[in-house]
Amino acid sequence: xxxxxxxxxxxxxxxxxxxxxxxxxxxxxxxxxxxxxxxxxxxxxxxxxxxxxxxxxxxxxxxxxxxxxxxxxxxxxxxxxxxxxxxxxxxxxxxxxxxxxxxxxxxxxxxxxxxxxxxxxxxxxxxxxxxxxxxxxxxxxxxxxxxxxxxxxxxxxxxxxxxxxxxxxxxxxxxxxxxxxxxxxxxxxxxxxxxxxxxxxxxxxxxxxxxxxxxxxxxxxxxxxxxxxxxxxxxxxxxxxxxxxxxxxxxxxxxxxxxxxxxxxxxxxxxxxxxxxxxxxxxxxxxxxxxxxxxxxxxxxxxxxxxxxxxxxxxxxxxxxxxxxxxxxxxxxxxxxxxxxxxxxxxxxxxxxxxxxxxxxxxxxxxxxxxxxxxxxxxxxxxxxxxxxxxxxxxxxxxxxxxxxxxxxxxxxxxx
Amino acid sequence: xxxxxxxxxxxxxxxxxxxxxxxxxxxxxxxxxxxxxxxxxxxxxxxxxxxxxxxxxxxxxxxxxxxxxxxxxxxxxxxxxxxxxxxxxxxxxxxxxxxxxxxxxxxxxxxxxxxxxxxxxxxxxxxxxxxxxxxxxxxxxxxxxxxxxxxxxxxxxxxxxxxxxxxxxxxxxxxxxxxxxxxxxxxxxxxxxxxxxxxxxxxxxxxxxxxxxxxxxxxxxxxxxxxxxxxxxxxxxxxxxxxxxxxxxxxxxxxxxxxxxxx
Numbered sequence: 001x002x003x004x005x006x007x008x009x010x011x012x013x014x015x016x017x018x019x020x021x022x023x024x025x026x027x028x029x030x031x032x033x034x035x036x037x038x039x040x041x042x043x044x045x046x047x048x049x050x051x052x053x054x055x056x057x058x059x060x061x062x063x064x065x066x067x068x069x070x071x072x073x074x075x076x077x078x079x080x081x082x083x084x085x086x087x088x089x090x091x092x093x094x095x096x097x098x099x100x101x102x103x104x105x106x107x108x109x110x111x112x113x114x115x116x117x118x119x120x121x122x123x124x125x126x127x128x129x130x131x132x133x134x135x136x137x138x139x140x141x142x143x144x145x146x147x148x149x150x151x152x153x154x155x156x157x158x159x160x161x162x163x164x165x166x167x168x169x170x171x172x173x174x175x176x177x178x179x180x181x182x183x184x185x186x187x188x189x190x191x192x193x194x195x196x197x198x199x200x201x202x203x204x205x206x207x208x209x210x211x212x213x214x215x216x217x218x219x220x221x222x223x224x225x226x227x228x229x230x231x232x233x234x235x236x237x238x239x240x241x242x243x244x245x246x247x248x249x250x251x252x253x254x255x256x257x258x259x260x261x262x263x264x265x266x267x268x269x270x271x272x273x274x275x276x277x278x279x280x281x282x283x284x285x286x287x288x289x290x291x292x293x294x295x296x297x298x299x300x301x302x303x304x305x306x307x308x309x310x311x312x313x314x315x316x317x318x319x320x321x322x323x324x325x326x327x328x329x330x331x332x333x334x335x336x337x338x339x340x341x342x343x344x345x346x347x348x349x350x351x352x353x354x355x356x357x358x359x360x361x362x363x364x365x366x367x368x369x370x371x372x373x374x375x376x377x378x379x380x381x382x383x384x385x386x387x388x389x390x391x392x393x394x395x396x397x398x399x400x401x402x403x404x405x406x407x408x409x410x411x412x413x414x415x416x
Numbered sequence: 417x418x419x420x421x422x423x424x425x426x427x428x429x430x431x432x433x434x435x436x437x438x439x440x441x442x443x444x445x446x447x448x449x450x451x452x453x454x455x456x457x458x459x460x461x462x463x464x465x466x467x468x469x470x471x472x473x474x475x476x477x478x479x480x481x482x483x484x485x486x487x488x489x490x491x492x493x494x495x496x497x498x499x500x501x502x503x504x505x506x507x508x509x510x511x512x513x514x515x516x517x518x519x520x521x522x523x524x525x526x527x528x529x530x531x532x533x534x535x536x537x538x539x540x541x542x543x544x545x546x547x548x549x550x551x552x553x554x555x556x557x558x559x560x561x562x563x564x565x566x567x568x569x570x571x572x573x574x575x576x577x578x579x580x581x582x583x584x585x586x587x588x589x590x591x592x593x594x595x596x597x598x599x600x601x602x603x604x605x606x607x608x609x610x611x612x613x614x615x616x617x618x619x620x621x622x623x624x625x626x627x628x629x630x631x632x633x634x635x636x637x638x639x640x641x642x643x644x645x646x647x648x649x650x651x652x653x654x655x656x657x658x659x660x661x662x663x664x665x666x667x668x669x670x671x672x673x674x675x676x677x678x679x
Contacts, residue, residue: 228485229485297522299518299520299522300522300524300525301483302480302483302516302518302522303518303522303523303524303585303588304524304534305480305483305511306478306480306511306515306516306517306518306589307511307512307515307534307535307538307588307589307591307592308508308509308510308511308512308535308538308539308592309508309534309535309538310508310538313538317534317538318524322525
């Protein structure tokens with residue numbers, strides 16, 4: 001009987017063992033391959049975006065020396081402080097002065113080579129320093145859209161030639177466009193800014209967070225800690241899960257039908273946009289919140305109850321602080337999704353041309369992804385780079401928001 | 417089958433008493449007609465095989481079963497003659513009077529100080545920081561933990577060893593100055609040395625509080641308790657002096673259990 005081989009030493013077993021190792025190796029390689037592939041695609045995406053986007057933060061500008069001693073523009077410091085500065089300077093003919101000096105500097109049709117609203121840059125400089133009107137000053141003013149595309153080597157032959165000669169004289173160059181971060185939408189890609197959309201996004205996100213977070217957390221707490229488990233709570237749970245999966249355009253229709261009927265004057269406003277996105281974000285927070293609350297060990301609740309804590313004290317002293325990191329993670333996911341959302345906002349009129357940044361929650365606004373969509377739809381080539389720049393701003397905003405949330409989450413985790 | 421209650425028990429005043437108590441989980445009867453008096457002066461041990469309902473009965477003594485939606489208690493349980501299931505009684509107050517220590521140490525994930533101070537804080541027992549400090553120190557001393565942790569009261573309670581955590585939980589229970597302390601297999605997750613320390617502690621606390629301890633270990637019941645109740649299949653089979661239960665059990669089932677025939 002000693003010839004009998006132990007079952008783990010038979011050739012069949014060893015062959016099977018080899019097969020198992022091979023399967024494991026295959027699986028590992030596939031997993032690694034998936035990660036390498038994702039990283040490559042991501043890097044390619046970010047790389048092209050950044051390369052394109054860098055141009056979007058710059059604009060072609062022409063040098064225009066303006067001799068104010070001949071212009072006869074007066075800048076009363078008292079008026080310059082107030083918001084009437086623009087109006088006052090326009091009334092005094094500043095646009096014509098700027099066009100005149102553009103002709104002087106750039107030759108015939110020079111005025112056509114600067115952007116139509118270029119005088120506003122000059123006006124802003126005067127408002128900041130009224131002393132300018134006493135002397136001669138060289139301004140870098142945005143080039144017209146045609147000249148800018150000529151500078152890029154596109155458009156008509158004449159424009160390309162003109163751009164080349166101006167560039168050779170040092171009168172045309174690409175400069176970093178600080179104003180991109182303070183202006184709003186415009187028809188000329190040379191004069192657009194991202195601040196309008198960025199501010200719109202910030203205001204919308206504030207409304208969304210202020211509504212979705214407390215409502216979501218309270219709903220999750222009630223459902224987990226207080227609600228009896230019966231068919232009604234089952235129905236509610238099912239509804240919330242379904243709500244999280246509803247296509248976002250449906251929420252837009254809801255916002256249109258409900259919110260805009262109640263507040264008809266707030267079309268395109270961050271308030272309505274935020275309320276609509278809150279509808280979409282809340283179920284995500286409820287689901288993540290319930291899971292986080294469920295994960296708090298029952299022994300902690302028992303411990304607190306056994307020293308005589310009331311149910312509310314158990315929730316606010318123990319369950320909520322322990323669940324908070326998980327709730328915050330869910331909130332980040334929900335908010336990030338809301339930040340990138342365009343479909344529901346289309347329906348409530350946030351797809352609008354808004355030429356000035358929103359003043360408050362009720363003034364017309366657009367949001368970053370919507371701005372990206374609008375610009376990418378423009379025919380003018382100058383918008384291509386601007387679109388990439390806007391995408392970079394959106395991604396950075398997302399990064400800052402998530403970074404903040406992760407910081408908060410870690411802070412709460414450390415404390416406990 | 418009727419519960420056998422030994423006749424040689426001195427008629428001491430009962431701190432808590434149960435009369436014909438049955439506990440149901442849904443339709444399932446987990447405890448069947450248990451009547452028992454729990455004295456202040458002694459440690460009472462509940463022993464019995466797994467699933468016999470001893471923990472269920474213990475948890476009905478401070479209404480911890482309320483947290484289980486399907487649980488239902490019939491019969492009468494009184495604390496100092498007051499029905500604890502009466503609608504007039506406040507359950508928060510009851511649990512402050514009847515403290516509990518659980519099977520697995522469950523300190524809050526807060527500092528050692530916060531763990532002990534939590535109960536007194538929510539009940540407003542302390543006026544100001546000094547009084548609270550005093551309560552924390554007194555409770556930790558009584559739980560025999562003060563010397564080990566006095567240098568690191570701000571460290572997390574969960575960073576302590578298992579035995580220390582359990583003593584911290586006892587300190588937490590003591591801090592609200594309860595009249596009864598219920599212990600649900602307090603040593604089952606601990607090593608023998610930590611177990612010995614908890615048992616010493618129970619000895620020291622004996623007399624100051626009415627203590628009820630559920631245990632799997634018959635040796636432990638024999639070591640720490642003066643009264644023992646044997647539970648089997650949801651019924652209390654026999655109740656008497658610990659020494660009598662272990663040396664002269666009247667019921668055959670008790671005899672079988674303590675000699676290790678089943679359980």
